[in-house]
Amino acid sequence: MQLLGLHHVSILTGKAEKNYEFYTKILGMRLVKKTVNQDNTESYHLFYADAEGTPGTEVTFFDIPGLGHSYRGTSDISTVSLRVRTTDALLFWKERFTQLGIHHDSIEKRAGRDTLAFQDFEGTRLILVADNVEPGVRAGIPWKRDDIPVEHAIIGLGPVTLTVSIAEPTIGILTEVMDFRFVSSYPSLDGEYPDIMVFATGEGGSGAEVHIEPRPDLPRARIGRGGVHHVAFRVPNEEEYHLWALRLKEHRIANSGKVERYYFKALYFREPNGILFELSTDTPGFATDEPLETMGQKLALPPFLEPRREQIEANLRPLELN
Incomplete structure (x- = not known):
């Protein structure tokens, strides 16, 4: 029983229209599902991914207009990476960001890979990471x-960085419960703080x-717009999903219990530093209720919310995504 890799990350936005423009028209990702936050159906939930909504390529956003700023610190998913094929792709994106006025850094080495850090319009800290034919989980x-050559396009999620005050409890959950393994470490870019430690699961790779990232000097983060709400990890099927539910119970880890999201099944729990983890099944996927060719064009509701469609649509603000 092994997690396959990253499934998705979920982030908060205060402006869904600008969010759509950034992630589709600037980054070239596909909106594969326009739905609602199932825990608050007055809020939209937007899913961006690759061409087919493949698990491991999804960046999702909860739309909360008027949401306040994020304040960076510990107990935080501080960066999210997006994969590209080569270092040449990073050069393309660096030039594109310069032309479009997107805040970005220089190309730097992180964990032995070429990377390009940048931010979206709400300050979400993102990193493009070049695979360069590295073995590991499929893109x-x-x-x-x-306007984006296919060889330079974004092809999935790369590593997430967890910034914590004390690393050992988080490492314990990753290695002793979730079966991650230590791979390597690398220095922080400024060199003033402890090395950043790399843990991998499944076939490995980005x-x-x-x-x-251990940062005992920082205060606790406060999440707002542009902040990452949670990170989800891939469970291959429902059989293993049930086994993961049992494992969390055996380790006496407080969790949500089994949650039906229709497009996947989920389990939620917080690791000791307070970061929200999710275990999500690869199945059944986003083409369950929409043809692959037209995914994301209409408001999709899972069957258990469909009887309330009229009420839900009446309580949602108008959202024009062009």
């Missing part, structure tokens, strides 16, 4: 756009890594 299928 996704690029969504084709005329789509299956968590990076732990």
Whole structure:
């Protein structure tokens, strides 16, 4: 029983329209599902991914207009990475960001890979990471756009960085409960703080890594717009999903219990530093209720919310995504 890698990350946005424009028109990702937050159906939930909504390529956003700022610190998913194929792709994106006025850094080495850090319009800290034919978990299928060469397109999720005050409790959950393994470490870019530690699961590679950044000098983060709400990890099927539920119970880890999200099944729990983890099944996927060709074009509701569609649509603010 082994987790395959990263499934998705979920982030908070205060402006869904600008969010859509950034992640589709600037980054070239596909909106594969426009639905609602199942825990608050007055809020939209947008899913961006590769061409087919493949698990391990998804960045999702909860739309909360008027949401306040994020304040960085510990107990935080501080960066989210997106995979590209090569270092040449990073050069393309660096030039594109410069032309479009997107805040970005220089190309730097992180964990032995070429990377390019940048931010979206709400300050979400993102990193493009070049695979460069590295073995590991398979990447996704690029969504084709005329202004982004397919060989430079985003092809999935890369490592997430967890910034914590004390690393050992988080490492314990990753290695003793979730069966991650220590891979390596690398220095922080400024060199003033402890090395960042790399842990991997499944076939490894950038789509299956968590990076732990110890920062005892920082205050606890406060999440707002642009902040990462949780990170989800891939469970291959329902059989193993049930086994993971049992494992959490055996380790006496407080959790949500089994949650039916229709597009996947989920389990939620907080690791000792307070970061929210989710275990999500690869199945059944986003093409369950929409044809692959037209995914994301209409408001999709799972069957258990469909009887309330009229009420839900009446309580949602108008959202024009062009």
